[in-house]
Each structure stands twice: as C-alpha cells, then as structure tokens.
Amino acid sequence: MTASPLVRDLLRMLEPDGVLCEPEDLLVYECDGLALFRATPEAVVLPRSTEQVAGVVRFCAARGVPIVARGAGTGLSGGATPAPGGIVLELARMNRILDVDAEDRTAHVETGLVNADLSAAVRSKGLFYAPDPSSQFASTIGGNVAENSGGPHGFKYGQTVRHVLGLTVVLNDGSVARIGGPNAENPGYDLVGVFVGSEGTFGIATEAWLRLTPIPPFVETLLFSFRSLLDGCRAVSEMVAAGVEAAALEMLDDRTIAAIEASVYAAGYPKEVGAVLLVELDGTREEVEAQAREARSIAKRCGALATSEAVEEAERARLWKGRKSAFGAMGRIAPDLYVQDAVVPRSRIAEVLAKIGAIADRHRLRLANVFHAGDGNLHPNLSYDARDADEVRRVLQAGEEMLRACVEAGGSLSGEHGIGLEKRDFMGLLFTEADLEAMGRVRRAFDPQGVFNPGKVLPLRACRERVPAPAEEPVAP
Amino acid sequence: MIATGKAGEALDRAGLGPVREADARRCSALGAEALPEVAPREPGQVAEVLRFCAKERLACVPVGGGTELSFGGVPRRVDLLVSTSNLTGVVEYAPADLTATVRAGTTLGVLRETVSRNRHEVPLEASGGDWATLGGVLAAASDGPRRLLWGSPREQVLGIAVAHPDGTIAKAGGRVVKNVTGYDLPRLHAGALGTLGVIVEATIRLRPKPRAARAAGVAFHELDAAAGFLRAVRASPLRPSTLDLLDPEGAQTAFGAEFAAGWLFLVRFDGEEAALEAEGGRLRALAAERGGRFLPFANPERVLLEDPRRIAWGGALLWLRASTVPSMVPTFLERIRREAGGRPVSALARAGIGTIHILAGGEFPLSEVPTFVGAARETARGLGASLLVVDAPPAARRDLPVWGEAPGGIAVMRRLKQAFDPEGVLSPGRFVEGL
Amino acid sequence: MAEIAALPRPGPAGPIDSPDALLAYERSLDCVHCGLCLPKCPTYLLTGREPSSPRGRIYLMRSWAEGRIAASERLSAELDFCLVCRACETVCPAGVRFGEMMEHARDEIGRARPDRAAGGFPRRFLLHFLLPSRSRMRRALALLRLYSFPPLRALLRPLLPKELRRREALLPRVPARLARLPELTPAQVGRRGRVAILRGCVTESLLPETTRATAAVLARNGWEVVAPEEPPCCGALHAHFGEIERAQALAKATIAAYEASGAETMVVDSAGCGSVMKEYGALLARDPAWKGRAVYFASRVRDVCEFLVERGFEPPARELRARVAYADACHLLHAQRVSSPPREVLRSIPGLTLVPLPETELCCGAAGIYTITNPETSRALLDRKVEILRKVRPDYLANGNPGCLLHYAAGLRGEGLPTNAVHPVELLAKAYEAPGR
Known part of the structure; x- marks a missing residue:
C-alpha cells in the first residue's frame, strides 16, 4: 500500500511501527467500548514520549487534522470514536511508572499505564490507587483522567479528579505545560480540576502525578439479598441517611446476577433473589464493626432475605470481580449491549428505576440494572442485536427517554462514562445556551482551533466559533 | 448624595442601585480611600451590574463577607464593590440526598445552623469562620483544619451558577453527588477569586455529623522529635480528621501558658465512639514512644484553629x-x-x-x-x-510579589481570563500574573 | 464536519461457507468490546496495538465474516501473529471461545490464501510431512541429534545464513539416547486400573525423561500404563494453525487407538495435546459417525497432574531439597483451567520450596510452532521470562507442556542460567526415587 502524504510525514516523527495505516488496522480503531458509533481514522500513531506527542500535535494542528487520544478504548460514551479525517493517538506504549513517593503517597506515571497496574505496583508499600472503574484491569490512567472515571469505591474515595494532583499536558500548539503538582495548593486557576473530565477535548495528558491511598487496615464486604430492587433501594437510602460511611454501596438485579454467575467471574451471588446489595466497609476494626452492625440492622428492617460477609481478601476480590465483569458478562444475553449511565438524587432511585423499567417494557427491550446505589449513579443495561436496525432504533429511543426521566427527577446525564458522542445532543436537557457557551469558552481557551476530539461533549452549535469543519479541510499540505 | 463617585452615580442612573458607600475596612483592604458598593437582590441583577461595568469599563471587586478581601494582589483599579450580602438564603436543602443549594451571600454560620437540625455538617471552613459567605469561601478556596477529613473545598461543590460580564448567568455541574456532565467549571471558579465571574449560587455536599469526636495535643521540645512523630502518625493506620502543628510561639499565643515551650500537634478524630477510644490509645502510644507529652482536650472543638x-x-x-x-x-x-x-x-x-x-x-x-x-x-x-x-x-x-512565579499553563489562564472578562473589569490585577 | 451516526451492523456476508465458520461468527458476537482481555494478551502487551489484541482480532474476524474486509495479507498476518495462548478466554466475562474462533478463521482464511501462511516452508514441512508420521519424525530427530554433536555443530553453524543462525539458537538439543518406552508398563503396587498415555510426537525423543516419569509415576500409584505406537500425533498443532482437516484425521486415529487400548482414562503430560483432545467433541461435531465417540473420548482426557490429584496419589516420603518455580502453561491454565493440581503435586514433595513467579499467566512464546512462524515475538516473550528467572533464580522451572519446556530450556541455556526446565511429574518421580527408601 502506498502511504498517504499524512502518513509519510507522521513516519518521520515516529518509529516505523509507530504509525498504522493499513485498512485492517484502521478498522479496529473505528469504535471504543461503545460500538454503536463508528468512524475510520486516517492513521493511528503510537508515540513513546511526550516529545513525540508534541511533535504529532504541532504537525496536525498546523494542518487542521483532528486528533483523538485513546487509551485502552474501554470508554462507553464514544469519547474515543475517531474524528472523520483525523488521526487516533494511542497512548498504550507510554505506560511507565516514573516515580513512587511512599511517604507523601504520590506516584508519577505516564498516562498509558493501566489503572490496576499502579495499584499492583504500590501494594507492597501498603498503598493503592483508589479510583476503581469496572474497566480498571484494562483502562488507562489517561482515559480515566479524560473521563473523570468513578467506580464502586468512588462513593467514599471520590472520582478520579480527587486523585490527580498534577499533569503534563500537550496543548493545541504542541507546547508542553505542567499544570498542578504534588503540593496541596497551586497558584492560579485549577487547570487540573477542569482538565480532568474534559474528555480529550482540551489537550493530551502524557504524565500524571497521582495521589495514592493507604490500604485500610480492615475491610469487610457485606452482601444482602432482597426480594426486590425497591427493598434494596430503601436500605441504601437509610444507610446513607444514618451516616453509614461505606466505601462502596452497589446494587445488582436478578438479570445481572444470572449473567455474572454464568461467567468465569461467578462470585457466588445468591440466585432467585430480586436484588443483591454489596456494602463494603473499611477503616479500623472497631469502626468497621460498629458500621457493620448498623448496616445489618437497617438491611434487616428493610426486608433483607439473607446476609453474608467476607473479610478474607480473596473472597472479597471474588465478589468485586463479579460486579466489575457485569458489563462484559451481559454479552451472553444478546450480541450487543447498551450501557446507560445517569445520576439521580439518592432519595429518588426507586421511583426512577420504576420509570426506567416501564420504558424498557414499552420498547420491548431486555433490561438489567447494576448500579452505584450510594451515589445514585444508575446503569440500566439494554441488551440488543446490532444487526436488527429496528431494535437499534428502539434502544436509542429508550436510552433518551431514560435520560429524560433522570433529568426530570433532578439528576444528570452522566455520572462517570462521560458525554462523548453518545449524549452530546442531550446536553440541552440540562443546560441553557448560556451554560453551554461558558463551557465552549473554556474549551476554546485550551484549544482555540478545535484540534482535540472535535464533535464531542458540546452540541455543535456551542462550538460555533471554532475553525471550519476538519473534514472539509485538506488532510495534508 | 453620598460619595459614591461617578461609578455609583452611573449605576444609580441605570437603575441598578441602590448604591451605598463601602465599609472603610473593605476599602483599605483594596488600597482605596472610599468606594461605592452595590448589593443586588437577585442573581440576574448581579449579571446586569457586571454587564454595565463591562460596558462602562468600570473595575469591580466581588465581595461576600469581606473576610478574604486582602487575599491576592492589590487590584490595579477599583471603581465598585459588588456585594452578595443581599443574595442570601438556602434555595434547597435535601437532607435525604445530603446536598444543599445556597445563594452565594449566605454565611457559613447560617448554613451550619440550618443543617445541624438533621445532624448534618457543612464540610467547609474559612478563616472568617461563621462570617464567611459560601461564595467567598468557594472563590478563595478557603480551607481549615478538617480538610484532612473532608478533602479540598473544591470537592464539596457539586454545582455552581456564575454571573459573567457579558450579562449572562451560566450554570455548571448539578445537584447530584456524582456527575461528569459537561466540563467541571465549579473547579475552575473555586479559587479564582471572582476574576472569571461572580458566583451567585452553589450546590454543596453535606456530611452526616460524626457521632463523636476526640481531640488531643501532643507536645515536643524538639522539632526533630516532632518530625519523627509526624512521620509515624502518617505511616500508621490512624486517620485523624485534623493534624495541625504549631511552632512554640504559635502554641503559646493560641493556647497560653498551658502549652508553652514546645512544638504542639493538634490532633482530632471523628467517628464512632468505640473506634475513637482505640484511636486515642494508639495516638497516646505513638506520642509516648517519641517522648511527646500527651494532652487530651476535654472539648474537641478547641483544637479547630479555623483562623x-x-x-x-x-x-x-x-x-x-x-x-x-x-x-x-x-x-x-x-x-x-x-x-x-x-x-x-x-x-x-x-x-x-x-x-x-x-x-x-x-x-x-x-x-x-x-x-x-x-x-x-x-x-x-x-x-x-x-x-x-x-x-x-x-x-x-502593592510592591510585594504576592503570587510568585508564573504557574504552569499560564497561557491557558490568560486565554480563560480573556474569554470570560475581555474588558478586564473583574478585580483586574488581583490574580496571578496580574490577571 | 461529517457527522458520526449510530449504525446498525451488517449480518454475515459472502466469505463464510462452512457451518463451523458461521458458528464461529455467531460466537464472535458474544464479545461486547469491553476490553478486559487487552492487558492479558502477550502481543498487545508487546505492541500496544489494538489489532494485535484479542478484541481487535475478534473485530477483524467479525468484519471479514461480514464482508467488510477481504482475506488480505495483513489479515492473515495478524491472525498468525496471535499465539492462541487463550489468556483472553480466562478473563473474558462474556465467555468468548477465542481459540475455537481463531482455529476456524485461520482455516477459512488460509483456504482463501493457501500459500501465504506464516512460517512458509518450515511450517508446512513440520505440519504436513513430519508430524503425521512417527518414522519420519524419528529420522528427523536422529539427524538433529547428529547435528547436536558439539564438534559437528561448531563446524556447521558458521556456515548458516545469519537469519538461520538466530533460529538455530532455539533448536532443541536432542538427548544422546533415544529412549523407547515399552508399550505396556505394569502397575507397581496393587493395580487400580489401566490408563493410556501419549507417546507423543516430539516428547518421546526430545523429552524422554518426561514420558518416562509420567509412566513411572502412574505405575507407582497403581496404574497399568499403555503407550500405543499409533497415532503419531494428536493433531494439536494442526488445529491451532487452522489446518482443520488434517487435525480431524489425526484426532480420529487418536480416538481409535485409545478405544483399542482398553484404558479407562487418557492421561496427558502435554498441555497443548490435552487441550485439543479435550475439545475433540467440537472438532468432530459435524461428523455424525465420530461425534459421539469424540465427545466421550474428550470426557476421558486428563492432564497428568489433574489425574493424580483427582484420583489421589501417594506423597513422596523422602525429601527433595530444591527451589522450584511453577510457570503455568497457557494450554493448561487458559485452555483447560488447570492451575492448582500441578502446584499441589509439587507441594506434596517434602523439602521442595515453591517460589512465586511473576507473570506466570503470560505466554512464554513457544506456542506450538510459533517459534517458527514468528521467531522475533517468540524470542521477545522468552527474553521477558528469562529476565524474570534471572531474578528469581530457582533450581527448577516446572511447566506442564513440552513445547514450553524446550523453549524455556533454550532460553535458560542461552543465558547460562543454572535453572533446569522440567515437567512437575519429573520432580515427583525424582522424589519417589530419592535415595534411602
């Protein structure tokens, strides 16, 4: 195959195996974890250093070639779907741990590092990296930074933004800036705070200074089963109100349990129950024991059918691996899966779940629920077959109605998966033109020409001041 | 006619008043003799005032409780103070969700009082204590002794509404505790000292009040021993909610002769009664190992040096x-x-x-x-x-390098300022690098 | 800007003609693109490239089946780049049967491009000529043994072209005496039954100690051991490399030989052979005359350590003082999900210390004939293992697959490390024979 001028130029900046351009290679990059949206990139680059990233950005920005950064491609909102006419910048090769400071509990890493690899590397020092998205065994720090990923333990430990102290970012002109840092406070605007969760539209983070957390001295995971999701939700509300400071509060419904139990991650969840609630408590033994007593009495009052507890690490890991494999395990139910991600005020979970169930029924879709109950972050999962065009249409329609139901209850469009392509056009449900304009201003302050991940997050009208559409531009000089 | 100057008169004429003369201490904190002050009653009026300022090129400084007004550089110019003192009240307190949506001029004192009836607490502190306003606390990103337990003040803001010099009010975030919908503008405005816009309303996270608290001082004669103790506490499984260290002069000033002559740690634990007992015991043992004097406080509130x-x-x-x-x-x-x-x-x-x-x-x-x-x-x-x-x-x-060297990403910061305040009317010169 | 729309996916199109391949396509739909397999895939770890990950390869196979891409050189190269270690299956929450899918895709795509398979002549020579005939295999190994004679090797080696010289370093050393196992080994103590073992295509000559130890350990525990002369090969390598028809023929011969032996269980000391034999049911599913026999046979196949632990074995009484690192063989751990029995066998030996080995779930790069088809990647993975072994420095490296053992041995030899690569049953046999009994 003869290389395009764009590819020839990129090859000058990277090693020969650092640029992919064959149609077969480009094809597999056409979507991320959300396979509904697809677009083929012109090329894929795999840099090994910040300098290489900067070189590629400088080159592409000067020619109006859009850049979409990608980690492991596990995102669920189409955040890494390529921009037509653009390139994908894959960070998987930048995966070194550069430094660990055990005393101040910080780690300096390259952003292609896999989330779980960091925790594994610092475990011997009694530390871990707290954000634990379900994709953590595959997803990268860079992707987590872009999406401000959450995870079950985000309930206590907070989302990614709380654990990112500083970043090295490549900006739209190819310049490299170090923003924030390990110190508690840094002068100036909190660029790190706003960069985290910007879904790759502000720049490309190549290094990160992360906060590490001491492994709690004592951990107990309680498992309660309930006749219905409703009973479980009631227990969650009461636990939150009573100040049970759980590290995680997770709910799974019967369909989810069945899918997990049929997989290699079978966790021994009770079958033939309506819902399972996982409550993890951590801290000193006295603290955990006091909280566990409280949680048990609340669960009992709310009609818990059975209770079991796990203290041994292997046993707890099994319970959590089951929970974290829920998404993949749904592959058994039907060929494709649409994972919705929305948030409602914690007091209204039960009410909104009932509406969501009705929506799925109306559209004749199979629904499974698994969610972060402690912070009201719902994940209705719709199983479907992408070869059935009508079913695809019904899935999208149901997804939108579910979002509307969440927003009407005072909630929001996404708790941890991001807006990406998937929800971009629903931003108007929550925000006014003025709100979106303010966000557009911040985006243009970072990326005046719209080089990074164009077409994502903000509805296109909010980006109106950006340069003409990249697809209409010449790809290379 | 009070001495509200040309700016005041213009505002009055535009129907954006009433305009009053600002408190003398506020004026002096900004290096001015006298200044007019306007205190809008509605968020929309704040936006109107800002639009007017942008049009007339009037430099204005937003002010809440006025407790952190000296923070930052002396503005190059000030024509007007825009106070949030009339922008008060709790818009929505949702006890079951542990959130509250509050107008920016509401003081921490009022907020603390409001949520205490449900045994909740506001995870924010400021040197101005009860007198600080929520808007001010967020704009200055104030913190205090319990940041160790709660995290940074930026963690506590779930949503925000900000008035801009273009006359608009923009919201970001929301009222739920977990949210990645749109850019995290609450974090951008937290600590921005109102140089990008004036916070008019915010939704914050609340916490259940811990069932119990214990506090103790641990005093050392030598800094070396104190340093060893600090390392030991941080490496231990102890999770104090406060871990402050005072030098001997500070200790004596704050607590008097009782704690004279020594480096003094102020340590507090919040949580379950049974757990606190054990934590206290562990702390005492660590202190003893390193030759520290263990000084329990009967009233755990006493160790909280908010100011x-x-x-x-x-x-x-x-x-x-x-x-x-x-x-x-x-x-x-x-x-x-x-x-x-x-x-x-x-x-x-x-x-x-x-x-x-x-x-x-x-x-x-x-x-x-x-x-x-x-x-x-x-x-x-x-x-x-x-x-x-x-x-x-x-x-x-005026002559001191208040902020020090330019931080990383300053080019982006300049563009942010330019995007939100192109006329440079929001506290010009107060922020880093004269922004 | 061109808008990206939500698209339905086309169904299967043109290229699929066999029902097996259609089934493989349906299986590919189990993958919901979650990506949990990526960090467990050796070729993804080495390259960071999505097409070289399990998810990427499934996407390629699916796209080929849907007619979105042709059976191109790039496609077959990528499929051949896969080690089929099946580490992805162990972590797949959707239960995608990657190995099976890959076998069919290689077969179909290989038929579309018969001359382009990776490995070229050496691969065809091995798969089509040597493996299907025991006598040809023995003659070839005799030649290799001759070559292994140091003075001769020193003389010939410099004459090889550079490329071949590098591959030569990985050639197995053939032990001096080509031991022949008797057809029948009687039980040593009270006879519990009769089992069959594989004589093996290469093990018999290259790793005679392993086969001998397997027979000895079984006999020591009351089993009468039959080792039939036929079949020459179980077809594992053929199946892995998408030569389904040849694999099917060898499978039938193996089943027939087992049936004739009168053994109750087929005990296997080669993970690669065991994993394919356990899947004979699927391999012969479309052959009505053989399907039932194949399914029954598959249910009677056990890895030797699995068999010992399942049926009970006598722990050795004497000590064997040694530090041993157990490295999982992919076809035991990922394909057969056997991970604790070999460790239990090792732990039963008094005096033996089982030392932890990092990355034990990662492929060593042997992967059947991968050393021939993708020598560089194979070497890179081996180097990674050797680097770890240099730090751990065990006396023995235990592993349950002949291909891996030869590969590790070559790597250890190359680095001059004192570690010996052995099958766990060899250590058990050694402990039984320890002096002083």
Whole structure:
C-alpha cells in the first residue's frame, strides 16, 4: 500500500511501527467500548514520549487534522470514536511508572499505564490507587483522567479528579505545560480540576502525578439479598441517611446476577433473589464493626432475605470481580449491549428505576440494572442485536427517554462514562445556551482551533466559533 | 448624595442601585480611600451590574463577607464593590440526598445552623469562620483544619451558577453527588477569586455529623522529635480528621501558658465512639514512644484553629501561606524559624495536608516585610513549595510579589481570563500574573 | 464536519461457507468490546496495538465474516501473529471461545490464501510431512541429534545464513539416547486400573525423561500404563494453525487407538495435546459417525497432574531439597483451567520450596510452532521470562507442556542460567526415587 502524504510525514516523527495505516488496522480503531458509533481514522500513531506527542500535535494542528487520544478504548460514551479525517493517538506504549513517593503517597506515571497496574505496583508499600472503574484491569490512567472515571469505591474515595494532583499536558500548539503538582495548593486557576473530565477535548495528558491511598487496615464486604430492587433501594437510602460511611454501596438485579454467575467471574451471588446489595466497609476494626452492625440492622428492617460477609481478601476480590465483569458478562444475553449511565438524587432511585423499567417494557427491550446505589449513579443495561436496525432504533429511543426521566427527577446525564458522542445532543436537557457557551469558552481557551476530539461533549452549535469543519479541510499540505 | 463617585452615580442612573458607600475596612483592604458598593437582590441583577461595568469599563471587586478581601494582589483599579450580602438564603436543602443549594451571600454560620437540625455538617471552613459567605469561601478556596477529613473545598461543590460580564448567568455541574456532565467549571471558579465571574449560587455536599469526636495535643521540645512523630502518625493506620502543628510561639499565643515551650500537634478524630477510644490509645502510644507529652482536650472543638491569625501575637501584620508536601513540613518550619531570627513570627502547619501559615505579629518591623517575604519565597523555591501573601498592609502589598512565579499553563489562564472578562473589569490585577 | 451516526451492523456476508465458520461468527458476537482481555494478551502487551489484541482480532474476524474486509495479507498476518495462548478466554466475562474462533478463521482464511501462511516452508514441512508420521519424525530427530554433536555443530553453524543462525539458537538439543518406552508398563503396587498415555510426537525423543516419569509415576500409584505406537500425533498443532482437516484425521486415529487400548482414562503430560483432545467433541461435531465417540473420548482426557490429584496419589516420603518455580502453561491454565493440581503435586514433595513467579499467566512464546512462524515475538516473550528467572533464580522451572519446556530450556541455556526446565511429574518421580527408601 502506498502511504498517504499524512502518513509519510507522521513516519518521520515516529518509529516505523509507530504509525498504522493499513485498512485492517484502521478498522479496529473505528469504535471504543461503545460500538454503536463508528468512524475510520486516517492513521493511528503510537508515540513513546511526550516529545513525540508534541511533535504529532504541532504537525496536525498546523494542518487542521483532528486528533483523538485513546487509551485502552474501554470508554462507553464514544469519547474515543475517531474524528472523520483525523488521526487516533494511542497512548498504550507510554505506560511507565516514573516515580513512587511512599511517604507523601504520590506516584508519577505516564498516562498509558493501566489503572490496576499502579495499584499492583504500590501494594507492597501498603498503598493503592483508589479510583476503581469496572474497566480498571484494562483502562488507562489517561482515559480515566479524560473521563473523570468513578467506580464502586468512588462513593467514599471520590472520582478520579480527587486523585490527580498534577499533569503534563500537550496543548493545541504542541507546547508542553505542567499544570498542578504534588503540593496541596497551586497558584492560579485549577487547570487540573477542569482538565480532568474534559474528555480529550482540551489537550493530551502524557504524565500524571497521582495521589495514592493507604490500604485500610480492615475491610469487610457485606452482601444482602432482597426480594426486590425497591427493598434494596430503601436500605441504601437509610444507610446513607444514618451516616453509614461505606466505601462502596452497589446494587445488582436478578438479570445481572444470572449473567455474572454464568461467567468465569461467578462470585457466588445468591440466585432467585430480586436484588443483591454489596456494602463494603473499611477503616479500623472497631469502626468497621460498629458500621457493620448498623448496616445489618437497617438491611434487616428493610426486608433483607439473607446476609453474608467476607473479610478474607480473596473472597472479597471474588465478589468485586463479579460486579466489575457485569458489563462484559451481559454479552451472553444478546450480541450487543447498551450501557446507560445517569445520576439521580439518592432519595429518588426507586421511583426512577420504576420509570426506567416501564420504558424498557414499552420498547420491548431486555433490561438489567447494576448500579452505584450510594451515589445514585444508575446503569440500566439494554441488551440488543446490532444487526436488527429496528431494535437499534428502539434502544436509542429508550436510552433518551431514560435520560429524560433522570433529568426530570433532578439528576444528570452522566455520572462517570462521560458525554462523548453518545449524549452530546442531550446536553440541552440540562443546560441553557448560556451554560453551554461558558463551557465552549473554556474549551476554546485550551484549544482555540478545535484540534482535540472535535464533535464531542458540546452540541455543535456551542462550538460555533471554532475553525471550519476538519473534514472539509485538506488532510495534508 | 453620598460619595459614591461617578461609578455609583452611573449605576444609580441605570437603575441598578441602590448604591451605598463601602465599609472603610473593605476599602483599605483594596488600597482605596472610599468606594461605592452595590448589593443586588437577585442573581440576574448581579449579571446586569457586571454587564454595565463591562460596558462602562468600570473595575469591580466581588465581595461576600469581606473576610478574604486582602487575599491576592492589590487590584490595579477599583471603581465598585459588588456585594452578595443581599443574595442570601438556602434555595434547597435535601437532607435525604445530603446536598444543599445556597445563594452565594449566605454565611457559613447560617448554613451550619440550618443543617445541624438533621445532624448534618457543612464540610467547609474559612478563616472568617461563621462570617464567611459560601461564595467567598468557594472563590478563595478557603480551607481549615478538617480538610484532612473532608478533602479540598473544591470537592464539596457539586454545582455552581456564575454571573459573567457579558450579562449572562451560566450554570455548571448539578445537584447530584456524582456527575461528569459537561466540563467541571465549579473547579475552575473555586479559587479564582471572582476574576472569571461572580458566583451567585452553589450546590454543596453535606456530611452526616460524626457521632463523636476526640481531640488531643501532643507536645515536643524538639522539632526533630516532632518530625519523627509526624512521620509515624502518617505511616500508621490512624486517620485523624485534623493534624495541625504549631511552632512554640504559635502554641503559646493560641493556647497560653498551658502549652508553652514546645512544638504542639493538634490532633482530632471523628467517628464512632468505640473506634475513637482505640484511636486515642494508639495516638497516646505513638506520642509516648517519641517522648511527646500527651494532652487530651476535654472539648474537641478547641483544637479547630479555623483562623490562622489566632497564632499571631498582637494582631497579624503579615500572613503568608506556603504549600508543600507533608514530608517537607518540618524542614520548611525550621528554615522559616531561622529566617525570622527572633522577630515575632509564628507558624501553623496543616501538617497532614502540606499547607503552612506564617504570621508576623503586630510588632514585626514594617520596613523589614519585603526582605522577609523575599527570604520566605527563596526558601519555598528551594523546597519546591509555593508561597503566597494572604495579607499584608496594602502599602507594602502593592510592591510585594504576592503570587510568585508564573504557574504552569499560564497561557491557558490568560486565554480563560480573556474569554470570560475581555474588558478586564473583574478585580483586574488581583490574580496571578496580574490577571 | 461529517457527522458520526449510530449504525446498525451488517449480518454475515459472502466469505463464510462452512457451518463451523458461521458458528464461529455467531460466537464472535458474544464479545461486547469491553476490553478486559487487552492487558492479558502477550502481543498487545508487546505492541500496544489494538489489532494485535484479542478484541481487535475478534473485530477483524467479525468484519471479514461480514464482508467488510477481504482475506488480505495483513489479515492473515495478524491472525498468525496471535499465539492462541487463550489468556483472553480466562478473563473474558462474556465467555468468548477465542481459540475455537481463531482455529476456524485461520482455516477459512488460509483456504482463501493457501500459500501465504506464516512460517512458509518450515511450517508446512513440520505440519504436513513430519508430524503425521512417527518414522519420519524419528529420522528427523536422529539427524538433529547428529547435528547436536558439539564438534559437528561448531563446524556447521558458521556456515548458516545469519537469519538461520538466530533460529538455530532455539533448536532443541536432542538427548544422546533415544529412549523407547515399552508399550505396556505394569502397575507397581496393587493395580487400580489401566490408563493410556501419549507417546507423543516430539516428547518421546526430545523429552524422554518426561514420558518416562509420567509412566513411572502412574505405575507407582497403581496404574497399568499403555503407550500405543499409533497415532503419531494428536493433531494439536494442526488445529491451532487452522489446518482443520488434517487435525480431524489425526484426532480420529487418536480416538481409535485409545478405544483399542482398553484404558479407562487418557492421561496427558502435554498441555497443548490435552487441550485439543479435550475439545475433540467440537472438532468432530459435524461428523455424525465420530461425534459421539469424540465427545466421550474428550470426557476421558486428563492432564497428568489433574489425574493424580483427582484420583489421589501417594506423597513422596523422602525429601527433595530444591527451589522450584511453577510457570503455568497457557494450554493448561487458559485452555483447560488447570492451575492448582500441578502446584499441589509439587507441594506434596517434602523439602521442595515453591517460589512465586511473576507473570506466570503470560505466554512464554513457544506456542506450538510459533517459534517458527514468528521467531522475533517468540524470542521477545522468552527474553521477558528469562529476565524474570534471572531474578528469581530457582533450581527448577516446572511447566506442564513440552513445547514450553524446550523453549524455556533454550532460553535458560542461552543465558547460562543454572535453572533446569522440567515437567512437575519429573520432580515427583525424582522424589519417589530419592535415595534411602
């Protein structure tokens, strides 16, 4: 195959195996974890250093070639779907741990590092990296930074933004800036705070200074089963109100349990129950024991059918691996899966779940629920077959109605998966033109020409001041 | 007609009044003799006032409780104060969701009182204490002794509404505790000192009030021993909610002879009664191992030094805030003490966080302020810390490098300022690099 | 800007003609693109490239089946780049049967491009000529043994072209005496039954100690051991490399030989052979005359350690003082999900210390004939293992697959490390024979 001028130029900046351009290679990059949206990139680059990233950005920005950064491609909102006419910048090769400071509990890493690899590397020092998205065994720090990923333990430990102290970012002109840092406070605007969760539209983070957390001295995971999701939700509300400071509060419904139990991650969840609630408590033994007593009495009052507890690490890991494999395990139910991600005020979970169930029924879709109950972050999962065009249409329609139901209850469009392509056009449900304009201003302050991940997050009208559409531009000089 | 100047008259004429004369202390904190002040009653009016200022090129400074007005550089120009004092009230308090949506001028005192009936607490602190307003606390990103438990004030903001000089009000975030919908503008405005817009409303996270609290002091004669204790506590499974370290001067000023002659740790635990008993025991054992005196406080509220100025002898002439990593705290304290060289300087370190407040007392020679600040800045640079001047007499402040070196990403910061305040009417010159 | 729309996916199109391949396509739909397999895939770890990950390869196979891409050189190269270690299956929450899918895709795509398979002549020579005939295999190994004679090798080696010289370093050393196992080994103590073992295509000559130890350990525990002369090969390598028809023929011969032996269980000391034999049911699913026999046979196949632990074995009484690192063989751990029995066998030996080995779930790069088809990647993975072994420094490296053992041995030899690569049953046999009994 003869290389395009764009590819020839990129090859000058990277090693020969650092640029992919064959149609077969480009094809597999056409979507991320959300396979509904697809677009083929012109090329894929795999840099090994910040300098290489900067070189590629400088080159592409000067020619109006859009850049979409990608980690492991596990995102669920189409955040890494390529921009037509653009390139994908894959960070998987930048995966070194550069430094660990055990005393101040910080780690300096390259952003292609896999989330779980960091925790594994610092475990011997009694530390871990707290954000634990379900994709953590595959997803990268860079992707987590872009999406401000959450995870079950985000309930206590907070989302990614709380654990990112500083970043090295490549900006739209190819310049490299170090923003924030390990110190508690840094002068100036909190660029790190706003960069985290910007879904790759502000720049490309190549290094990160992360906060590490001491492994709690004592951990107990309680498992309660309930006749219905409703009973479980009631227990969650009461636990939150009573100040049970759980590290995680997770709910799974019967369909989810069945899918997990049929997989290699079978966790021994009770079958033939309506819902399972996982409550993890951590801290000193006295603290955990006091909280566990409280949680048990609340669960009992709310009609818990059975209770079991796990203290041994292997046993707890099994319970959590089951929970974290829920998404993949749904592959058994039907060929494709649409994972919705929305948030409602914690007091209204039960009410909104009932509406969501009705929506799925109306559209004749199979629904499974698994969610972060402690912070009201719902994940209705719709199983479907992408070869059935009508079913695809019904899935999208149901997804939108579910979002509307969440927003009407005072909630929001996404708790941890991001807006990406998937929800971009629903931003108007929550925000006014003025709100979106303010966000557009911040985006243009970072990326005046719209080089990074164009077409994502903000509805296109909010980006109106950006340069003409990249697809209409010449790809290379 | 009061002396509200041309700006005041223009506002009055535009129907954006009433305009009153600002409090003299506020004026002097901004290095001005007298200033007009307007206090809109609705968020929309704040936006109107800002639009008017942009049109007329009037420089305005947003003010809440006025407790942090001296924070930052002296503005290049001030024509008007825009107060949130009439923008008060709790819009929505959702006890079951542990959130509250509040107008920016509401004081922490009122907010604390409101949520206490459900045994909730507001995870925010400020040197102005109950008098600080929510808008001010967020704009200054104020924190206090319990940041160790709660996290940064930025963590507590779930949603925000901000009035901009283009006359619009933009919301971001929401009212739910977990949210990644759109860019995290609450974080951008937290700590921006109102230089990008005026916060008019915010939704914050609340917490259930811990069932119990215990507190103790641990005193050491030598800084080395104190440093060892700090390392030991941080490496232990203990999770204090407060871990402050006072130098001997600070300890004596804040607590009197009771704690004289020693480096004093203030440690507090919040949680379950049974757990606190055990934690207290472990702390006592760690103190004993390192030769520290263990001094239990009967009232755990006493260890909460929300206002660092309480350690300044004879009032605070100069207030510096350094920010470093926890392991550097003892070294930093030792260097600053050396530079103070017997002058009335005391220090309070939020040792678990890495923030150090340095206060020069009322008797510190005014003429030596610039050289002392310069020396402190050198020390900070050498240790990789940042240092900023929180308060100094306006005359001295005008010439002091208040913020220090330009931070990383300054080009983006300039573009942000340009995007939100193209006329440069929001506190011009108060923020880093004259933004 | 061109808008990206939500698209339905086309169904299967043109290229699929066999029902097996259609089934493989349906299986590919189990993958919901979650990506949990990526960090467990050796070729993804080495390259960071999505097409070289399990998810990427499934996407390629699916796209080929849907007619979105042709059976191109790039496609077959990528499929051949896969080690089929099946580490992805162990972590797949959707239960995608990657190995099976890959076998069919290689077969179909290989038929579309018969001359382009990776490995070229050496691969065809091995798969089509040597493996299907025991006598040809023995003659070839005799030649290799001759070559292994140091003075001769020293003389010939410099004459090889550079490329071949590098591959030569990985050539197995053939032990001096080509031991022949008797057809029948009687039980040593009270006879519990009769089992069959594989004589093996290469093990018999290259790793005679392993086969001998397997027979000895079984006999020591009361089993009468039959080792039929036929079949020459179980077809594992053929199946892995998408030569389904040849694999099917060898499978039938193996089943027939087992049936004739009168053994109750087929005990296997080669993970690769065991994993394919356990899947004979699927391999012969479309052959009505053989399907039932194949399914029954598959249910009677056990890895030797699995068999010992399942049926009970006598722990050795004497000590064997040694530090041993157990490295999982992919076809035991990922394909057969056997991970604790070999460790239990090792732990039963008094005096033996089982030392932890990092990355034990990662492929060593042997992967059947991968050393021939993708020598560089194979070497890179081996180097990674050797690097770890240099730090761990065990006396023995235990592993349950002949291909891996030869590969590790070559790597250890190359680095001059004192570690010996052995099958766990060899250590058990050694402990039984320890002096002083």
